[in-house]
Amino acid sequence: QVHLAESGGGSVQAGGSLRLSCQASGYTYNTWCMGWFRQAPGKEREGVAIADFDGSTAYVVSVEDRFTISEDNAKNTLSLQMNNLQLGDTAMYYCTATTPDKCQFVRTRLRTTGECSGAVCSSLLTYWGQGTQVTVSS
Numbered sequence: 001q002v003h004l005a006e007s008g009g010g011s012v013q014a015g016g017s018l019r020l021s022c023q024a025s026g027y028t029y030n031t032w033c034m035g036w037f038r039q040a041p042g043k044e045r046e047g048v049a050i051a052d053f054d055g056s057t058a059y060v061v062s063v064e065d066r067f068t069i070s071e072d073n074a075k076n077t078l079s080l081q082m083n084n085l086q087l088g089d090t091a092m093y094y095c096t097a098t099t100p101d102k103c104q105f106v107r108t109r110l111r112t113t114g115e116c117s118g119a120v121c122s123s124l125l126t127y128w129g130q131g132t133q134v135t136v137s138s
Helices: 100-113 118-122
Strands: 003-007 010-013 018-025 033-039 046-051 057-059 067-072 077-082 091-098 132-137
Touching: 003 091, 018 033, 018 091, 018 132, 033 067, 033 077, 033 100, 046 067, 046 077, 046 100, 046 118, 057 067, 057 100, 091 100, 100 118
Parallel strands: 010 132
Antiparallel strands: 003 018, 018 077, 033 046, 033 091, 046 057, 067 077, 091 132
């Protein structure tokens, strides 16, 4: 059974930084494509960033140049460095894992449209962590 455990959320003022981490267990890490989704109150879940096996990454357009996704395969961890946080980044952040083919859809969608949200995208993610809250205040 795959288990994903997030940490690193918290409260920060606009312009500040946070680093989220996800510890993965229960499977061979590099057999799944990993990423981060988020959900703000009253909004659909949206893809934030995704990292593929070849090191390629994709981001929702609203976080490009501010967020960086990275993996440490030796430690089975996924990270999301978030800089210059804005009020609109307030949300519950989820670590996710999916198969390579579904990952390709999410990655392509992010790159071509700048977003991947709602059930169309969230339904493609096989495993979800419990989430970690990020709150940005002015």
